[in-house]
Amino acid sequence: MLVHWIWLAARPGLNEREKVAVLEYFSDPEAAFCAREDALRKVEGLSPNAVAALTDKNLNEAEQILHRCAEKQIHICTYRDGAYPARLKNTPDPPVVLYCKGVLPDLDGQPVIGVVGTRKCSSYGISTAQRMGYQIAACGAVIVSGAAKGIDTAAMTGAMTAGGKVVGVLGCGVDVVYPASARDLYRDTERSGCLVSEYPPGTAPFKWNFPKRNRIISGLSCGVLVVEAPEISGALITARQAAEQGRDVFVVPGNIDMPSFAGSNALLREGAIMAGSGWDVVGEYQPQYPDKVHKNIRIEEGKLNLPGNGEQAVPKVAQNPASPAERKTFDRKKEKITVDKEPSCAYSDVGGDYQPASPEEALLLHKLGADTWQVDELIAETSLPAAKVLSLLTLLEIKGVVARLPGRQVRRTNKP
Numbered sequence: 036m037l038v039h040w041i042w043l044a045a046r047p048g049l050n051e052r053e054k055v056a057v058l059e060y061f062s063d064p065e066a067a068f069c070a071r072e073d074a075l076r077k078v079e080g081l082s083p084n085a086v087a088a089l090t091d092k093n094l095n096e097a098e099q100i101l102h103r104c105a106e107k108q109i110h111i112c113t114y115r116d117g118a119y120p121a122r123l124k125n126t127p128d129p130p131v132v133l134y135c136k137g138v139l140p141d142l143d144g145q146p147v148i149g150v151v152g153t154r155k156c157s158s159y160g161i162s163t164a165q166r167m168g169y170q171i172a173a174c175g176a177v178i179v180s181g182a183a184k185g186i187d188t189a190a191m192t193g194a195m196t197a198g199g200k201v202v203g204v205l206g207c208g209v210d211v212v213y214p215a216s217a218r219d220l221y222r223d224t225e226r227s228g229c230l231v232s233e234y235p236p237g238t239a240p241f242k243w244n245f246p247k248r249n250r251i252i253s254g255l256s257c258g259v260l261v262v263e264a265p266e267i268s269g270a271l272i273t274a275r276q277a278a279e280q281g282r283d284v285f286v287v288p289g290n291i292d293m294p295s296f297a298g299s300n301a302l303l304r305e306g307a308i309m310a311g312s313g314w315d316v317v318g319e320y321q322p323q324y325p326d327k328v329h330k331n332i333r334i335e336e337g338k339l340n341l342p343g344n345g346e347q348a349v350p351k352v353a354q355n356p357a358s359p360a361e362r363k364t365f366d367r368k369k370e371k372i373t374v375d376k377e378p379s380c381a382y383s384d385v386g387g388d389y390q391p392a393s394p395e396e397a398l399l400l401h402k403l404g405a406d407t408w409q410v411d412e413l414i415a416e417t418s419l420p421a422a423k424v425l426s427l428l429t430l431l432e433i434k435g436v437v438a439r440l441p442g443r444q445v446r447r448t449n450k451p
Contacts, residue, residue, distance in 0.1 A: 036065060037101055037111055037113070038094055038097045038098055038101050039063070039064040039065040039067075039068050039094075039097070040064050040111070040113045040114075040131065040132050041097040041100050041101055041111070041132060041235070042064065042068060042094055042096075042097040043057065043058075043064040043067060043068075043131055043132075044130070044131050044132035044233070044235075045096055045097060045100070045235065046085075046088040046089060046091075047088060048082075048084040048085050048087060048088030048089075049081075049085045049088055049089070050128065051128035051129060051130060051131070052080070052127065052128050053080060053081055053082070053085045054131045055114070055128075055129065055131065056078055056079065056080050056081065057078055057081070057089070058114060058115075058131065060077070060078045060079075061078075063115070064131075067089060068092060070089070072086060072090050075089050075090065100235040100236065103210075103235070103236045103237060104134065104235075104236060107136075107210050107236055108136070109134050109135065109136050109209055109210065109236055110134075110135045110136070110139075111132060111133070111134060111135070112132070112133040112134075112135055112139065113131065113132055113133075114129065114130075114131045114132070118139060119133070120142040120143060120254075120255055121143050122142065122143065122147070122254065122255060122256075122257070123142075123251065123254040123255050126250065126254040126280050127280075128250065129254065130233035130251065132233065133231055133232070133233060134208070134209050134231070134232050134233070134234070134235060134236060135209065135229050135230065135231050136209040136210070136225055136229065136230040137224065137225040137226070137227075137228055137229035137230055138228065138229055139202070139228075139229045139231070140177050140200040140202065140228055140229065142177060142202070142255055144324075144327070145175065145176065145177060145324055145327040146175065146176040146177070146257050146317055146320040146323070146324050146327065146328060147176065147177045147179055147202075147255055147256045147257050148171050148176045148177070148178060148179070148256055148257065148258055148259070148260055148316055148317065149178075149179045149180065149252045149253055149255065149256035149258070149259040149260065149273065149277070149282075150164065150167065150168060150171070150178055150179070150180050150186070150187070150190035150191075150259075150260045150262065151180060151181065151186065151187065151249075151252065151259060151260070151261055151262070151264070151269070151270040151273045151274070152164060152185060152186025152187065152190075152261060152262040152263045152264055152268075152270050152299075153185055153186060153263055153264050153265055153268055153270060153295055154183055154184045154185040154186075154187075155185065155295065156185040156186050156189075156262075156263045156295060157263065157293065157295055159263075159289075159290075160185070160186055160189075160262055160263035160289075160295070161185070161186075161189045162189075163262055163263075163287055164185075164186045164189035164190040164193065164262045164263070165189045165190065165192060165193035165196075166193060166313075167190060167193065167260065167262065167287065167310070167312075167313055167316075168189065168190035168191060168192065168193030168194040168197075168199075168313075169193035169194065169196055169197045169313070170193075170197075170312055170313025170314065170317075171194065171199075171260075171313040171316055171317055172193070172194035172195075172197040172198070172199025172200075172201075172313075173197045173199070173313065173329070174313050174314055174316075174317035174318070174328055174329050175317065175324070175327045175328045175329050176199070176316075176317045176320070176327075176328070177199065177200045177201070177202060177228070178190060178191060178194040178199060178200070178201045178202070179201075179202045179203075179204060179252055179255050179256055180201070180202075180203060180204070180252065181203070181204055181205070181206070181245070181248070181249070181252060181269075182203030182204070182205060182217060182220060182221065182224065182230070183217075184214065184216070184217070186262045186263055186270070187203075188217070188220055190262065191203065191220065191224060192220070192223075194227075195223055195224075195227045199227070200227060200228045201224050201227050201228040202224075202228050202229050202230075202231055202255065203220075203221070203224045203228075203229075203230045203231065204231050204232070204248055204251045204252050204255070205230060205231065205232040205234070205240075205248065206232075206234070206240055206241075206244035206245035206247070206248045207232065207234060207238050207239060207240035207241075207244060208232060208234050208235060208236040208237050208238040208239075209230040209231070209232045209236065210236045210237065211236075211237065211238065211239065211240060213240040231251070232248070233248065233251065245269060246269060246272050249269060249272050249273040249276055250273075250276045250280075252273050253273050253274075253276045253277035253280055253282055254276075254280060256277065256282055257282065257283065257319075257320055258277070258282055258283030258284065258285055258316060258319065258320075259273055259274055259277040259282055259283070259284055259285065260285040260286070260287070260310060260316055261273075261274050261284065261285070261286045261287070261298075261299050261302060261307070262287045262299070263287070263289055263295055263296055263299055264295070264296070264298035264299045264302075265294050265295050265296075265297055265298050266294070266297045266298045266301065267298070268298050270298070270299075271298045271302070274302055274307070278421055278425060279420070279421055280421065281410075281411050281414055281421040282421075283308060283319060283410075283425075283443065284302060284307040284308065284425070285307060285308045285309075285310040285315070285316050286299050286300075286302045286303050286307040286308070286309060286310065287299065287309075287310055287311070288300065288303060288309055288311075305426055306425050306426030306427070306428070306429035306430065307425075307429075308429075318441060319441060319442065319443060320442065320443075321441055321442065322441055322442030322444075323442055323443075389434070389436050389449055395419060395423060395427060396427055396430075396431070398417055398419070399413070399417055399419070399424065399427050399428070399431075400431075400436070400447065402416050402417050403437070403445070403446065403447050404447070405447065406446070407440065407444050407445070407446040408444065408445055408446070409442075409443055409444055410424070410425070410428070410443045410444070410445060411443065413445065428445055435448060435449075436448060436449055
């Protein structure tokens with residue numbers, strides 16, 4: 036029964052991993068509710084506080100939450116529901132209950148891109164987030180964001196302007212508008228997709244809720260795009276969690292003299308994928324979703340009309356972005372200039388034997404061999420942290436030893 040799901044989700048003495056452990060041990064939350072203390076102690080990993088919380092059999096709070104959900108037309112999606120996103124379920128600490136207002140899109144059947152950034156963003160960040168949101172949606176992906184001021188709002192607005200689906204993940208109840216100025220955004224998001232929260236209706240926007248909800252944004256996503264983020268930012272928390280979950284991290288490069296881009300640019304140095312258009316992001320997932328992802332974006336020549344932003348000029352690279360295979364390369368041999376110096380070695384000796392710079396790099400190259408690998412499979416095979424593998428792959432790509440292919444695939448360019 037739903038009331039028992041709510042009862043389990045609302046237990047204050049359990050973290051999300053412990054709640055999932057309870058579900059895996061018992062057949063359902065009702066069985067856990069009926070279990071005695073000696074049976075609860077058999078669940079592996081439960082702390083004494085967790086066992087004590089599960090011995091509280093009072094359903095009053097859960098029944099009140101269920102009543103509020105019915106009154107406010109808030110849907111409850113449980114961990115065992117078919118509509119529960121599989122990508123989120125496979126994270127280490129998924130919420131056992133999601134409260135939804137609107138219609139939750141099919142997040143397993145199409146690419147999902149999380150877009151995040153700072154609330155105190157620049158005008159460039161606003162226009163770029165709107166443009167990227169518009170193009171990502173026009174390419175066939177769903178936008179997931181935190182519905183906060185600044186970058187989140189701009190990206191979600193851009194996506195809805197393109198007629199795309201959006202999901203706003205909140206750090207409060209889905210019936211609580213925060214800030215008050217977001218009322219129109221909440222209304223439009225509910226019409227174009229769904230507002231989602233792990234917190235029951237009526238939950239206030241406590242500041243500690245927001246870092247916790249970021250794992251849901253990354254957990255729902257195939258990849259996360261950071262548009263503008265300072266060194267201390269919730270967007271960076273989301274990006275770190277995305278890397279730990281094995282998701283792609285994309286970054287829009289920013290002005291190196293502006294503190295609001297310091298965190299974004301740092302992610303690029305650590306191996307994030309640079310993105311200059313929506314296709315740079317969504318194109319990575321075309322092999323997985325060939326019927327959902329559209330190769331070309333058609334935008335009226337040079338202009339993109341977005342609410343509240345006037346007519347923003349769109350860089351030429353973003354109007355008709357090419358697929359990775361179509362991007363032009365320059366023949367540097369034709370531009371070769373003779374200078375007065377001794378011949379030097381190339382930056383990388385791709386045709387010869389490359390010497391790994393570290394044991395982790397050697398392990399990664401050994402596993403790659405002569406085959407083409409999915410990044411997720413490579414992470415699992417090496418048992419290295421996802422963030423480490425992504426960083427190593429980027430460095431090896433720069434050195435010319437590894438080539439990144441569409442569909443989160445990589446291969447060696449030199450002979451193993």
